[in-house]
Amino acid sequence: MIKVKVDKVKSNPKNPRLIKDEKFKKLVKSIKEFPEMETVRPIVVNKDMVILGGNMRYKAMIECGYKEVNVEVVDWSEQKQNEFIIKDNVGFGEWEWEMVANEWDVEELDNWGLDLPIFTKDSNEFGTEFNLPDGDKAPFQQITFTLADEQAIQIKNAIEEIKRTDEYKYVETMGNENSNGNALYLIIMQWAEQKK
DSSP: OEEEEGGGOBOOTTOOOOOOHHHHHHHHHHHHHOTTHHHHSOEEEETTOBEEEOHHHHHHHHHTTOSEEEEEEEOOOHHHHHHHHHHTTOOOOOOOHHHHHHHSOHHHHHHTTOOOOOOOSOGGGGOSOOOOOSSTTTTOOOOOOOOOHHHHHHHHHHHHHHHTSHHHHTOOOTTOOOHHHHHHHHHHHHHHHHHO
16 A cells, blocks of 8 residues: 555546435545544555546545545456456445444434435325336335334244244245245245145
8 A cells, every 4th residue: 555646546437436415425524534544445546546446535535635545556457457346336235224223323323424214204105006117126026014113023033933944945936035035925825825
């Protein structure tokens, strides 16, 4: 890792990511409040000093008045550079919202720039009819339910319990990769069998 003047670094014209005004303001605020992050998360550049990873941080650092930035220079083929640009921006993980809600302060999370899910509509405002757009989602559907706390706990427990069974290992997924959806399907199929 080396420190270079900001004008030596070039934004990547092939950067597939963008940042909206509100999120950019949050990023600038985050950098101002926690400048130590810059020393442990360098901007990744190729040997021509074109950014491969950290385009948004670079812009935010300039906005914060930085004159120099830490960079990690890599000497990779064009194919490897392109692969890195995408892989560096893919969000493989998902937030465990229940843990986040129980372990961290909501105000701190907001101050740190985490976009929390906020539901501003009453569930009755959505009505009962909805359609998913044609395209990549077919043949899958996402269904949302409103539950009392105790109902949600019972359903979560049932889903977790059925995931530990041998039947779950062999459930027909029909291409669905959502484990909770497959577990719920198995519960419903078992209930339907009992009703026969």
